[in-house]
Amino acid sequence: MDEFGIIARYFAPLAKDAGALKLKDDAAFISPRPGFDLVISTDQIAADTDFFPHDPPATVAKKAVRVNLSDLAAKGAMPEYYLLNLALPSLREEWLADFVAGLGEDQREFGISLLGGDTSATEGPLSISITAFGFVPQGKMVRRSGAKVGDTVYVSGTIGDSAGGLAIFKREKHQLADTQRDYLTGRYQVPEPPVMFGARSLGRVATASVDVSDGLIADLGHLADASKVKIELDVEAIPRSEALRAFWGDGVDAILRAATAGDDYQIAFTAPPEQEAKIRDAADRAGIQVTRIGLVRVGEGVVVTHEGQPLAAPRQGYQHF
């Protein structure tokens, strides 16, 4: 089957928006939505780096989509469309069919559709580059730079689960129950970014926000830098799943490991204390956990505290090189 056959059979059914022109033209288009800005995020994932070559194709598809949706969620944007660039080392139609099924499931879950893309052969590892598009009310994109002294610092979900899952795949010893093991490996394969919370509520409560992908401490560092403030982070407040606590324990070192590992695809944000009740309501409605983890102070950088005392924490995250 040639490229055009692949597009017609597998990808065209995902392209439901009129602007995608059924993937039959040179380009797609998006009509202007008066009163809204278009928010754009792009991220690539590759076999051996971000997933295992033998991961189920449907979970690979979902990870590729969701690492981008977490960026849109962190900016308060409602996702709408995505472009897909695939570099395939070989063309196995069975793999492609399962991959496309995974895309279709996430299209339904998040209300998005395929706008276009490009498929090519590569001699390198399988690589997937997605560009996601969403809308926010004009001028209201939540930036990294708006945190104010006195704000509370929050994070969605739990931190370190994906790193725990990766450690299990890398054969780190554990005595977890099967359900705990599967929970952690599942979070490595399929992140759960707070898409609806981000799209519906973040813009009404947050002063600043960042996608947690390089590691919680590192990403809060980016937010602190952009906002020209200091963030004081209470290490024991960092939310961890029961499964991760059963795996790594509750020691400060284990928490720091979780907070520097990256690959979480949650969001960290700041908001004035008076927004607390609204944030609780919004999290409940979205069915997600949101946890207070620190405070915004005068100064710079991230200070991690344990029982009120600063720790000499490594301010590090995932390094791409």
Add this chain to the structure above:
Amino acid sequence: MDEFGIIARYFAPLAKDAGALKLKDDAAFISPRPGFDLVISTDQIAADTDFFPHDPPATVAKKAVRVNLSDLAAKGAMPEYYLLNLALPSLREEWLADFVAGLGEDQREFGISLLGGDTSATEGPLSISITAFGFVPQGKMVRRSGAKVGDTVYVSGTIGDSAGGLAIFKREKHQLADTQRDYLTGRYQVPEPPVMFGARSLGRVATASVDVSDGLIADLGHLADASKVKIELDVEAIPRSEALRAFWGDGVDAILRAATAGDDYQIAFTAPPEQEAKIRDAADRAGIQVTRIGLVRVGEGVVVTHEGQPLAAPRQGYQHF
């Protein structure tokens, strides 16, 4: 130098639009432009497939940009922004500095700026994925599907130069003067899509248009299919450069080779005969060549004719798999 240092030193200076947020946030944004649709095209190029690993970094950058600008030109869109995803097998700052210099030159030439992107390491070949954004008056994107029986078929520029350049790199024998050789290899390394003609004039004259990247005959086949018409293509009318004619000669086989090779990044379009004068004027103002190469008829597919008689031409183009 880590990823953040690379972004700050090399890429941030290219991000001149406010919506790029100096590449310091999780996402970029584009404000709505009332009365205009946003046109989006994405294409990836890879070492060994689309360029040589030892090609000058600045020409690699320009090829990556221009294979996308040709899509926007074919849709009648004025280019504005691009996203850049780079997968690098190794990080040599000297290479990156030259690559970024090439991007900067094309930003100035075409009036575009960097909106965002992603840089990662790969064990595979160097790969560059660009997504380009442009604007067209709302509802006026030139599609593949509007050709009408009786329209004239045109193509911009000359066809086959890039394929000639590639043949020279692959050591096909020739007796060309140095300037002719350099012209052809230059067109392989740096395409010359008719960006300003497309953005300023195409939408006012064309009924349908397609980017010529898979091969002139194949791409006209896509246009014929989408428009549900037949295209009659006069093989001797297909424009070739003096250098290519000196290399491959003027025989029908040489012309068909040029017309099936791909990698041209010109545009082929249809327009009613009464637009002829306006097309000539627009081409002159843009400083490009536009050539009449055929007619739109009732029927389907592409028929290549030689001295009025149909040839049994292979309807083929570049196959990605």
